[in-house]
Each structure stands twice: as structure tokens, then as C-alpha cells.
Amino acid sequence: MDWRAWHQQYDDPGSELSGRLLTVQAQLRAALDRAPAGPIPVIKLCAGQGRDLLGVLVDHPRRDDVRARLVELDPELAAVAREHAPPQVEVVTGDASLTEQYDGFVPAEVVLLCGIFGNITNADIQRTIAGSRQFCRTGATVIWTRHRGDPDVVPSICDWFETSGFERVWVSAKEVGFGVGVHRFTGVPEPLVKGQSLFSFVPGGV
Numbered sequence: 001m002d003w004r005a006w007h008q009q010y011d012d013p014g015s016e017l018s019g020r021l022l023t024v025q026a027q028l029r030a031a032l033d034r035a036p037a038g039p040i041p042v043i044k045l046c047a048g049q050g051r052d053l054l055g056v057l058v059d060h061p062r063r064d065d066v067r068a069r070l071v072e073l074d075p076e077l078a079a080v081a082r083e084h085a086p087p088q089v090e091v092v093t094g095d096a097s098l099t100e101q102y103d104g105f106v107p108a109e110v111v112l113l114c115g116i117f118g119n120i121t122n123a124d125i126q127r128t129i130a131g132s133r134q135f136c137r138t139g140a141t142v143i144w145t146r147h148r149g150d151p152d153v154v155p156s157i158c159d160w161f162e163t164s165g166f167e168r169v170w171v172s173a174k175e176v177g178f179g180v181g182v183h184r185f186t187g188v189p190e191p192l193v194k195g196q197s198l199f200s201f202v203p204g205g206v
Contacts, residue, residue, distance in 0.1 A: 020178040024052045024114055024143060027170065027182050031141035032062050035109050042068035043105050043135060044112040045096040050081035050089070052114060057086060064088070069105045071096040099134060100194035107137035107189040116199065117146040117157060121206065124199035125153070129160045131198045136185035142166065146179040154179040 032040060040062060044053055047070035057063045068089045072078040075093050082091040094101055102108075111132055117125050132142055142161070146154055158168055158181060165187030172180045 016177055019176070020145060020180060021052060021055075023172060023176075023178075023180045024112075024145065025056050027143050027180065028052060028056050028110065028112070029060060031110050031143065031182070032056070032060055032066070034141075035062065035065070036139070038065065039067055040065045040110065041105050041108040042066055042110040042112070043102050043108045044068065044070045044114075046114075046116050047072040047081055047091070047096070047112075048074075048077050048115060050085065050091065052112065054081065054084050054086075054089070057089070067105070069102060071101045095197075097197045097199045099131065099192060099196040099198065102135060103192060103194065106135045106192055107140065108135055109137060109140050111135045111140060111142045113142060113144040115145060117144060117153070119201045119205045120199040121202060122153065122156070125157060126160050128198045129157075129164050129166075131196065133165060133185070133187060133190045134192045137189055138185060138187065140185045141169070142183045142185065144181050144183070146181075148174050148177060148179050154181065157181065158183075 042053065050070045053068060057066060066088060069092060070081055070089065071092045071094055072081060073095055078091050078093040085091055092101060146157055148154060158171060161183045162168060165185060166183035167186050169182040169184050
């Protein structure tokens, strides 16, 4: 997969990817709005160019409360994110599947799992959801995406979250053509276990 070419779809306002981005940004704004007073730690796995978070931080009233770590394996995509990131956003070039990448930023208030679930196996989706209990403070928001092509796994993803200590906040309608979900962690944060790999990308996606 040429991820740099893939990201060019964001520049087409009529593309499905642009629509998904706007939806994620709207849900992220809402998550920041309801975050408790004080610092707002955010982590983003497989961050790409970081457009969702960085676009919101341009004008969100609580932008100065956010401290974030974005992890992206592709050095060119990470460089784009780093170029546009404000000082409180750290961009790491590295393997986002590794739990130790988030040491010092978890438990977080917002966890972004966008652009991942359409590229990994169902078993890895379940492993990532379970692993997210290490990333979340109680009450944290997880925003995730998955395409709605056959087989449509979005209903199963919701079930996997909801049997892992998360409650559903919002899920986009199937008719819009893409899946964006929001879940809130209601459990007790688990200690971060370093050395775990939560997922591996499947060539060509799933």
C-alpha cells in the first residue's frame, strides 16, 4: 500500500475519506468538550499525517489542555504531521502496535484508533480493543473507524468493545458508506504492559 498516495484522497472534498475525516473531527471535538478540567492526554495510533487531531487543535477552546503523542511508522507521513504539530503534540516515527510507544501518555482521555481496523484481522481487532484498557483512564473516549464493506464487521466491533468495559456513545449509520464509532471506557485502567504487539497490518487490507 502506498500510504502517501492514499492520503491524497483527503484533498478531494467529495471523497469518502474526507467525509470520514470530518466525522471523526466532529466526534473528537465533542470528546474534548466533555473532558474533565485539567490536562487532556491524547494518543493516536497509526497517526498518518495527523489530520484529525491537528485539524481540531487549530481552533478548539481546550487546545492548550491537550498533550498528545502521535505514532506513525512511515517517516514521510510522520514528518508531515510533525511539521504541522503544535508544541504540545509529540510525533513519534515508530511501530504504533507496540504498547511501550505510549508510556508516559497513558492512561489517556482520548484514544484515536482510526485507519486501523480495516487493515488488520478480526483477532487483532479484538486484541487491540482489549489492549485499549491499558490506554484509557476511566471515562476516556475511544474513536475508531472501519469500512462498511462486506463482511460488515462494525456491529461485531461494537460488541467487542461493549464486552471489554466500554459503552457505546455513537456509531455512524451504515448508509453513509464508512464506519466511525465512539466508545467510552467505564472500567478501571489496566497497567501498561510493555513489549506487547497488538496488531499487524494485512497487505491490501481486509
